[in-house]
Amino acid sequence: DSGVTQTPKHLITATGQRVTLRCSPRSGDLSVYWYQQSLDQGLQFLIQYYNGEERAKGNILERFSAQQFPDLHSELNLSSLELGDSALYFCASSGTGGAAIGETQYFGPGTRLLVL
Amino acid sequence: AQTVTQSQPEMSVQEAETVTLSCTYDTSESDYYLFWYKQPPSRQMILVIRQEAYKQQNATENRFSVNFQKAAKSFSLKISDSQLGDAAMYFCAYRIRSQGNLIFGKGTKLSVKP
Numbered sequence: 001d002s003g004v005t006q007t008p009k010h011l012i013t014a015t016g017q018r019v020t021l022r023c024s025p026r027s028g029d030l031s032v033y034w035y036q037q038s039l040d041q042g043l044q045f046l047i048q049y050y051n052g053e054e055r056a057k058g059n060i061l062e063r064f065s066a067q068q069f070p071d072l073h074s075e076l077n078l079s080s081l082e083l084g085d086s087a088l089y090f091c092a093s094s095g096t097g098g099a100a101i102g103e104t105q106y107f108g109p110g111t112r113l114l115v116l
Numbered sequence: 117a118q119t120v121t122q123s124q125p126e127m128s129v130q131e132a133e134t135v136t137l138s139c140t141y142d143t144s145e146s147d148y149y150l151f152w153y154k155q156p157p158s159r160q161m162i163l164v165i166r167q168e169a170y171k172q173q174n175a176t177e178n179r180f181s182v183n184f185q186k187a188a189k190s191f192s193l194k195i196s197d198s199q200l201g202d203a204a205m206y207f208c209a210y211r212i213r214s215q216g217n218l219i220f221g222k223g224t225k226l227s228v229k230p
Contacts, residue, residue, distance in 0.1 A: 002160075033217060043207065043220040056217055088159060094216065105218060107153075107161035 003027065004108035006091050012114045018079040021111045025072055025093030031055065032074040033094075033105060034066055038087040049074055081115045088112050118143050120208050120221035128227045129198045136183075137193045137224045139208030147213040150184065150191045155223070156204040164206070167191065195226075203228045 003026035013019055025032050034046040036059075045058035049068035060066075063081075068074040078085060089112075092105040120141045129135035141150070152164040167175045167184050174182050179199075183192045191210075195202055208221040 002162075031216060035218075042222045043209075043218075045217040045219070048216050050216075056215060058217055090161060092161075092218075103216075104151075104163055104166060105216075106163070109158075109160055112159075 002106040002108065004091060004093050004106050006089075006108035006111050008111060009109065010112050010114075012116065013081060014116055015081055015083060017081050017115075018077065019081065019113065021076040021078070021089055021091075021113075023074045023076070023091030023093075023108060025074070025091075026106055029093035029095055029106075030072065031094045032068055032072070033092040034060075034074070034076050035090040035092065035107075036087045037090060037110070038084075041087075043090075046076070078113070083115050086113055086115045118145075118210075118212075118219050120210060120219055122206075122208055122221035122224050124224045125222070126225045126227070128229060129195070129202075130229050131198055131200060133198055134194060134196045135198055135226065137195075137206050137208075137226065139191045139193070139221055141189050141191065141208070141210050141219075141221075143189070143210070143212065145212040145214075148210050149213070150182075151209045151211075151218065152180070152182070152191075152193045153207045153209060153220075154202075154204045155207065156201075161207075165193065198228050200228050200230060202226060 005024045030051045046060040048056040088110045091108045150167040179196045205223045209218040
């Protein structure tokens with residue numbers, strides 16, 4: 001158990017819909033990362049938040065957005081869903097957000113999204 | 117472009133034997149960190165081992181060790197005394213010091229035969 005929790009574990013929805021994925025980081029971790037794992041694209045970084053503010057963006061679509069709340073949990077919002085958005089979405093957390101030497105990211109169990 | 121290449125999509129090893137998974141990466145940065153993550157059928161991403169690029173000594177964690185060749189930009193993982201529980205996807209990843217996000221390879225699927 002990494003200490004990172006994600007809900008829900010599974011999500012089935014239809015094209016055009018909007019969903020919200022939730023992540024709670026390890027106790028004390030300030031930084032949250034979102035990654036998408038799909039068969040064709042592999043594991044890709046989407047976005048990073050540090051202590052409530054966006055720190056870095058990766059290959060995140062405009063239809064996707066995220067935020068980190070004062071209690072440090074984070075939500076990833078996916079809208080106008082397409083079939084190709086079906087994937088495993090991981091949240092990871094770390095202490096300071098990459099500035100510390102040797103910082104390790106701990107991954108949650110993931111949310112499996114299926115768009116029909 | 118920063119990339120990670122794992123040239124072996126699948127590997128197989130006999131239980132109790134040793135196997136080496138290959139990884140090469142491309143970066144112009146000099147200060148970075150390298151990682152191997154394991155993803156078993158449960159899909160959980162588990163850190164196996166990490167290496168700081170400024171350290172010449174290869175990292176070791178029990179049965180897992182790496183061969184880090186900085187000049188060649190190579191970072192292979194050696195698993196000794198392979199166990200059935202080692203069967204999983206293995207991902208090589210790195211991040212540069214000034215950034216927090218990990219860049220992953222496509223993964224190597226390791227099977228362990230009893």
